[in-house]
Amino acid sequence: MVVPLNERKEQILKAVVINYIITAEPVGSRTVARSHRMDLSSATIRNEMADLEEMGYLIQPHTSAGRVPTQLGYRYYVDNLIDIDDLSADDEMAISSSLSTEKMREIEQIINNSARVLSSATNQTSLVMGPQFQKSAFQHLRILPLDDKRSLVVLITDTGFIKNKVIEMQQQLSPSELHQVVSYLNQKLYGLTIDQVTTSLINELKRDLFRRLEILEQAFILLEESLMEEKQIRVFLGGTTNILNQPEFKDVDKVRRMLNLFEQEPLLFKILEDASSEDDIVVRIGAENEYEDIKECTLITGTYKIHDKTSGIVGVLGPTRMDYSRVISVMRRLVDYLNQNLSS
Amino acid sequence: MVVPLNERKEQILKAVVINYIITAEPVGSRTVARSHRMDLSSATIRNEMADLEEMGYLIQPHTSAGRVPTQLGYRYYVDNLIDIDDLSADDEMAISSSLSTEKMREIEQIINNSARVLSSATNQTSLVMGPQFQKSAFQHLRILPLDDKRSLVVLITDTGFIKNKVIEMQQQLSPSELHQVVSYLNQKLYGLTIDQVTTSLINELKRDLFRRLEILEQAFILLEESLMEEKQIRVFLGGTTNILNQPEFKDVDKVRRMLNLFEQEPLLFKILEDASSEDDIVVRIGAENEYEDIKECTLITGTYKIHDKTSGIVGVLGPTRMDYSRVISVMRRLVDYLNQNLSS
DNA sequence: CTTTAGCACTCGTAACCCCAGAGTGCTAAA
DNA sequence: TTTAGCACTCTGGGGTTACGAGTGCTAAAG
Numbered sequence A, B: 001m002v003v004p005l006n007e008r009k010e011q012i013l014k015a016v017v018i019n020y021i022i023t024a025e026p027v028g029s030r031t032v033a034r035s036h037r038m039d040l041s042s043a044t045i046r047n048e049m050a051d052l053e054e055m056g057y058l059i060q061p062h063t064s065a066g067r068v069p070t071q072l073g074y075r076y077y078v079d080n081l082i083d084i085d086d087l088s089a090d091d092e093m094a095i096s097s098s099l100s101t102e103k104m105r106e107i108e109q110i111i112n113n114s115a116r117v118l119s120s121a122t123n124q125t126s127l128v129m130g131p132q133f134q135k136s137a138f139q140h141l142r143i144l145p146l147d148d149k150r151s152l153v154v155l156i157t158d159t160g161f162i163k164n165k166v167i168e169m170q171q172q173l174s175p176s177e178l179h180q181v182v183s184y185l186n187q188k189l190y191g192l193t194i195d196q197v198t199t200s201l202i203n204e205l206k207r208d209l210f211r212r213l214e215i216l217e218q219a220f221i222l223l224e225e226s227l228m229e230e231k232q233i234r235v236f237l238g239g240t241t242n243i244l245n246q247p248e249f250k251d252v253d254k255v256r257r258m259l260n261l262f263e264q265e266p267l268l269f270k271i272l273e274d275a276s277s278e279d280d281i282v283v284r285i286g287a288e289n290e291y292e293d294i295k296e297c298t299l300i301t302g303t304y305k306i307h308d309k310t311s312g313i314v315g316v317l318g319p320t321r322m323d324y325s326r327v328i329s330v331m332r333r334l335v336d337y338l339n340q341n342l343s344s
Numbered sequence C: 001c002t003t004t005a006g007c008a009c010t011c012g013t014a015a016c017c018c019c020a021g022a023g024t025g026c027t028a029a030a
Numbered sequence D: 001t002t003t004a005g006c007a008c009t010c011t012g013g014g015g016t017t018a019c020g021a022g023t024g025c026t027a028a029a030g
Helices: A007-023 A029-034 A042-055 A071-081 A089-100 A107-122 A175-189 A199-210 A214-229 A240-245 A252-262 A265-275 A324-342 B007-023 B029-034 B042-055 B071-081 B089-100 B107-122 B175-189 B199-210 B214-229 B240-245 B252-262 B265-275 B324-342
Strands: A125-129 A138-145 A150-157 A162-168 A235-238 A282-285 A297-306 A309-319 B125-129 B138-145 B150-157 B162-168 B235-238 B282-285 B297-306 B309-319
Touching: A007 A029, A007 A042, A007 A071, A029 A042, A071 A282, A071 A324, A089 A107, A089 A324, A107 A125, A107 A235, A107 A309, A107 A324, A125 A240, A125 A265, A138 A175, A138 B138, A150 B150, A162 B162, A175 A199, A235 A265, A240 A252, A240 A309, A240 B252, A252 A265, A252 B240, A252 B252, A265 A297, A265 A309, A297 A324, A309 A324, B007 B029, B007 B042, B007 B071, B029 B042, B071 B282, B071 B324, B089 B107, B089 B324, B107 B125, B107 B235, B107 B309, B107 B324, B125 B240, B125 B265, B138 B175, B175 B199, B235 B265, B240 B252, B240 B309, B252 B265, B265 B297, B265 B309, B297 B324, B309 B324
Parallel strands: none
Antiparallel strands: A125 A235, A125 A309, A138 A150, A150 A162, A282 A297, A297 A309, B125 B235, B125 B309, B138 B150, B150 B162, B282 B297, B297 B309
């Protein structure tokens, strides 16, 4: 469907894209002519650019201006022309030091820190989603009596989540009864993902145990509730102010819409999940995004894994005029890091 | 020190402040003259306004413009002239419904929701600080063996915090040994605030127990670490986009500085804590704030209590031209709500 | 002594115009 | 097929002008 361009057109398109990414100004034929390895006059370039415009890869903001890449132009660039360089030594240093210096035991800290690193290395806004509790596998359940009435239910997953909840029970259980119940539950639930712990499964377990221990009813209700509650997932943002540096957001109204979006976590989660793919970095340019508010933006996403299982998503959001090459290499680096460090 | 104004000057000052709060435009003598209960000609008002300017309560952006309140003007208004109305029935409805509809068991949810309510009811940015872990009193410590090596340490405070941490121990403790240690610790620590659990106290306890149980060393290290780690406190923000609606933030640069501030949680915490007072709503206008970035803003803070003990701070931040009356009444309402609902 | 009407004055804003500069498309020559 | 040349278009900045809102002052009125 996409007609491949001839070599010269490709070079010109690439030059326009790269130049525009840097300057944010429409790129004229002279500029392209002067650019690296381009032994052609501006007139020739002008003709080619007119062709590229007709084909939909470039556009002129007004008659006497240079050209700007269209969404299609960026797409062709990303698919066929982009050079993804390794990170410079400086960048590499900066990134690995800010990833490792902080003592990051807790998973939340790692995620939060990742968002910071990603945004500062790309000068864009970053979105980082933690491991999905839903997809984590059940590992331990413990019930810990606190006093006459209250107990603490603790739930631990393979991805390192520790969820807890204080529950109230009418009667005290004897230690042995408690032990019995808890080991039964652990046996039944071990290895299941949280998604798989459905209401019907819980009901079934409840029936089994009910005959023996009526007291636990409330514990079950609360367990169930707490599982439901966790549907919403935290998305960590980094560098939200970076969008203000982009000239395409000099309009206060656009900024408002954007920041408004940032306040809606569940929506961010959906956007990230819809955009991402299991095992590759995905680039969504402009209207390729389904959500109205980011139709003038590019969203680049990557996924990381814990124990070889897809687990969380990292994203970078900015104007379509974005340094694709840099963002992609930084993201690769970060995903590698997360893959390695979250599994241990 | 502050000379009280005569009745007429007060009325004029009040009219200027109220008008300016609504329109965000400099207020001219004609406007004041036409305003409610003001049977004077504009010329008279002009004279009075010239006086008020000389006294430092008003200022002219330029010679041929109306007047705008100065920081001093707002201060006089807040201290002497403000009418704090009860919330309208509509507002009352809106606020109490959004406070109560959500099922809000977890303390984080209550706090987060409060931030939302506060910002949407005032059209400003809100800052809400959760109960301070530091000031909470120790209630329970439990150690829960998970498997051969790992145990879960759980710490519960009177304000409802549940902190936990997985620790690794070289040797397994027998249940009775564990019980012994834990009940000793609970006995020693019960009722102390987290602030009071100093390193030296921990060391002392460690010495006591060490002789008996060397194994716990790592547990102690981790306990200590976890206490230190919690120094940073979460501040929940609401309506960060609201500042964009204020004409004083039409300058992108100011917006950037502001949003930048919002990303620095520890700083927000300090600002809130410095501004607030134990048991009253505090209004800090303009340069009364010590932090450079909010010297053109007003910060209004209130504190709520859990079990009659000061516990958290709520704040509203916006331009000095802010609806003081409304913000104060909404905040009163919210603080009442929190006082009631967090103690149970 | 206080208030008010009248008036000249100030200053910011918006509208307008003009011009330079950048970049184009087209034509004709190489 | 490429390029030089040229006329044309459009934006943006700078300068000028006209308008209007609001002032301070003066002198008259209460």
